[in-house]
Amino acid sequence: MSVDAGLVEWIAEAMAPIGHVTMRRMFGGAALYCDGTIFALLAMDDLWFKSDAESKPLWDAMGVDHFTYPKKGGMVGITSYRRAPSDAHDDQDAMRHYGELGLAASLRKARRG
Template sequence: MDPDWLHELFSPYGRVGIRRLFGGQSVYLDGLIVAFVADDVLYLKSDAETAPAFDAAGLAAFSYLAKGERRVLTSYRRAPEEALEDPDALRPWVMLAQSAAGRAAAKKAGGRRGKPAAKRSRSTLAP
C-alpha cells in the first residue's frame, strides 16, 4: 500500500508515522503502533477487549507459520474492506485499534516499572 495513502487514511486520528516492517509497513498514531500492512492487506491492532467486535464482523486475525510448522495468531485483525473507502466507516475500527494499542503500551510500561532490578549474588567468605 502507498505510504501517502496510509498517511491520509489515518491522519484524522492523530500524528501518523509509517515505517517499513518485514516487506510491508507499520502505522503509528501518536507513537503507538495501531496497524500494519502485509501483502497489501491492512490489519488493525486488537486485544481481548476489542476482539469480540472483530469476531462479530468476521475479521480474521493475521497469522503466520513459525518455523514452518506451527500457526501463530497475532493480535492484529483484518480491516473491513468497506472501511478503507469510507472514513466514517473506518473511524470506529481505528478507535478500537487505538484503545488496544494504548492498553498494550500501558501494560508493557507497568511491567517495567514494578520490577525490581536483578540482585547480584555476592559471595562472602568468612575469615
C-alpha cells in the same frame, strides 16, 4: 511487498481528528502509528488493526481474520492484529472507527506494561 502510499494517505486523513499518523517500514510491509502509538500494520497486501481481549468480541462479530504467519515445522503463528473490514477502504468514518479500536487496544497494552 510495496506499501500503498495512497492507502497510507487515506488512513492518515481518516485518523486526522484523532492524531498524526506516521509509517515505519518493517518486514516487507509497514507499521502505522498514531501520535507514536502503533495501531495497524500493512502486510500481506492488506491492512490489519491491533486488537486485544477487550476488542476481540467486536472483531469477532465482524467476522474478520487474525493476521497469521508461517512458522517452522508447518505451524502457524497468530497475532493480535485483525484484518480491516471492507468498508474501511471506502468509508472514512469506518476507517477512523477501526483505527480508534486499534489505537485503544495498543494504549491498553501500554498501560498494562
